[in-house]
Amino acid sequence: MTDLNALHYTPEHEWISIEGDVATIGITDYAAEQLGDVVFLELPEIDSAVTAGQVVGEIESTKSVGELFAPMDGDIVGVNEAAVDDPSLVNSEPFAGGWLIKVRVATSELPAGLLDRAGYAALTGGSL
């Protein structure tokens, strides 16, 4: 079970889990719920270089399209093929089996503006 308090959150409704120099990135339960059933994922190529703020993918639901941003500079070292095959994982397990990309980060320094769980909950008007 993912410890949601150990994750970093972005105002773009993504979560980041950092282990060593690899950041795993997904979208939050709130974002998944707001999107509705996810039916298509477009994720970046392995080994491609990404920069913070860059749009690197799309998350399509029945009703709308969300963009996936790279929250940090680095190289894509993993994409969740299971979620590409079954996008409903983004809804059912947004913090676990529904992760989207892994980025080998160029610097161990966290980008500015990340939120902790309480800060993110405050942003979305929800409770923990």
Place this chain on the structure above:
Amino acid sequence: MTEGEFPTTLVVGTVPSATLASADRRTLMTDSLPTASAATPEPRFTPLRGIHESLGATFTDFGGWQMPVRYASDLAEHRAVREAAGIFDISHMAEFLVTGTGAGQLLDYALGGKLSTLAVGRAKYSLLLADDGGIIDDVIVYCLGPEWYLVIANAGNREAVAAAFAERVSRAPIAAAFSTAPIEGVHTFGGVVGGDLARVEDVSDSFSLIAVQGPRAGEIVAGAAGVDAGALTDLGYYAAAQTTFDDSPMLLARTGYTGEDGYELLVPNARAVELWAALTEAGAAFGLVPAGLAARDTLRLEAGMPLYGHELSRGVLPAQAGLGRTVSFDKPDFVGREALEAAAAGGSDGAAGSTPETAARPVLVGLVAEGRRAGRAGYAVFDGETPVGEVTSGALSPTLGHPIAMAFVPPSLAGEGTVLSIDVRGTKVPATVTALPFYRRKK
């Protein structure tokens, strides 16, 4: 937002192709999410709000109303309607009673269709046209008695419809009156016949509307406590019966907006919660699930049904949207007649005698594509490298498994099998013109 349109931008910003190169793309996501529920200053809720909240519904603004967009999974809700049944709160829709000896004549004048000959107990889809032939709203008219009609209009167009009626009762070549006042002491739908006048009354605030749609809908409605199951006997499609829910008046109509068999039940607001509960209880054994606007939109799109604000608007003539057959010229003067006759003479459908200007008037087509990337409302349609039209509604069809869309394109490109493409955020996805509807239920 456009009146009556489904909120395709309700969440993590739908990305119109026009913004593709914009440096502000990031703000689509940051701005739209936290404000999604605060779009309207004073949102309205239906009497079923408490039920929706207890079911965990996600709400969205629709025509000034906060309505359930989904309860849990819009795909599951969609599937339930196709395979079993779904229950929808559509109380936001507007209702007008048209009564009196001139009621049929008034509707013949005010609407595109011929309603005066509609048999008692039957329903008819019709268009409210402007003088220039454009569409103010699409409505369903139920004939409840010889001088007694119910008109159900889109929530977002309530004011426009009320204004049109208010003006047309004075213009119509009959004696007529308009009232926005709620009917006092309603006990039956036949209780306020307007005497010698044709009267139009906006009763939207008095009634709630619940739809039960899907192959099991009939069994569910018939089995609901308080519903007179006998009223369903011999009730054909596009028919309606005045009946009761316990001791309250209820209109039971076999109509809907999903492409499935189903019913729409109109009761006084005070009974809405009990009716929902009775239907839900009866539906438990049949797989009935509460369904929101997201499923309603994909269901109607698969069924090729137009949505005001998307396929229909003030700038669209009925024939462009494939609705020419809903307009009857076999009656005296009606609003929009002159303009439609002129358009027909000018060959708006590309017929003989057309001028280049009128021949170019686009028509609505269905488009199907492969893969899973759907063209959505507002996306450009291309013929080769030439932009030729725009998608009005589009989604990955939950039932069919591939993208479907409706779009306006020039008549010369509207032939079935014509291969066009949709610009899906920078990628041209091939799309083939196909006959509507995309999905037709098995009889």
